[in-house]
Ligand code: GDP
């Protein structure tokens with residue numbers, strides 16, 4: 573059997589949580605392969621809204637196994653709170669959620685280093701979620717990190733101390749003012765580590781490959797989005813992992829030839845949270861309307877998300893890098909009521925017309941070229957079939973499909989599980 577991937581194609585928050593929850597009915601295993609608690613994946617059903625951070629979005633389905641893969645970085649403290657949030661839902665966590673021994677641990681000092689690094693950058697800051705993501709991946713690639721499997725070692729505490737002491741020296745180097753009590757943070761950390769030991773640690777690459785042999789179906793759940801990828805995103809305003817398709821192979825130990833479908837998910841417009849270039853960003857009434865109607869506030873930090881028109885140059889790039897086979901369009905309902913919609917189909921780049929995503933998309937180099945389309949007025953949130961959708965929306969969908977040369981298979985018209993139209 574094969575592995576399918578669900579990936580965000582923009583700057584994150586496309587609606588991955590909702591769609592993974594919807595798709596879980598078709599899979600035996602849901603696996604996260606990168607990122608950490610910088611992610612906030614929202615799902616809604618039966619009138620309840622959940623935000624998951626490290627736990628895969630298949631956790632509410634009784635028949636699915638959820639795996640946190642080796643490519644993930646996990647903060648035991650945040651994770652503990654997430655587990656507590658699931659207490660009332662009658663989920664047998666130790667049997668339904670399995671953790672890779674090779675996933676890296678976010679230490680309290682990684683969070684402090686993230687804060688120190690951002691503070692030292694001033695206006696040039698990345699706009700990190702301050703969850704310690706960058707410093708943890710730096711320790712991973714620098715070959716200094718601690719992994720979940722290390723918790724089982726007799727000298728885990730000494731290893732921890734050596735790394736945390738080194739981090740404290742590094743924090744001093746930044747020479748910024750940080751108010752914190754490391755001893756309190758450490759107390760919380762070690763309590764969470766004790767809780768973590770109640771869960772099931774596995775060699776997840778062996779588990780997943782065995783599952784494939786047995787004919788099980790696997791969906792890999794991406795975090796962040798393609799434009800935040802460490803290699804292909806808008807560097808340096810990116811996260812510290814490969815959010816694109818290849819990341820699923822390295823983050824789970826699955827060979828490229830086992831990957832079958834790649835579901836690419838995007839909003840009908842564009843949002844971004846944190847710093848960095850965003851060619852189609854709107855600073856006017858239209859942007860404010862998208863933010864308000866779409867409730868565009870970060871699910872992790874509560875920060876307002878920047879909003880703008882759909883950018884097909886960026887989307888085309890993401891489709892190509894990931895090998896997307898099916899598209900899922902989210903939040904179409906948010907665009908109801910606009911007289912006219914703009915879609916960016918090319919960039920004017922240093923005076924020339926460019927159809928591909930260049931090295932640098934800073935505003936001084938890039939100006940979007942738009943195609944105008946007619947908007948629709950109807951409220952979509954109660955619609956359940958493709959036929960019911962307004963003709964202007966169908967035209968919008970067909971235009972995107974033609975430009976991207978990939979079919980749009982799902983149109984989402986609201987945050988709830990049931991507000992999902994399959995064509
Ligand atoms: P993720 O990080 O990709 O899982 O996305 P987030 O959960 O951070 O952000 C997506 C937000 O949009 C969440 O609040 C969802 O509940 C909401 N959402 C998802 N799909 C739709 C949709 O089709 N319409 C509307 N109005 N909201 C949606």
Ligand code: IMO
Nearest residue numbers: 584585610611612699700701795796811845846
């Ligand atoms: P999900 O999975 C949106 C952004 C941050 C910042 C940059 C680097 O919910 O889509 P980091 O904390 O990784 O060092 O931050 O990346 N960012 C996200 N934006 N959705 C996310 O995750 C994000 N995770 C990180 O705002 O600009």
Ligand code: MG
Nearest residue numbers: 585612613871
């Ligand atoms: Mg999110």
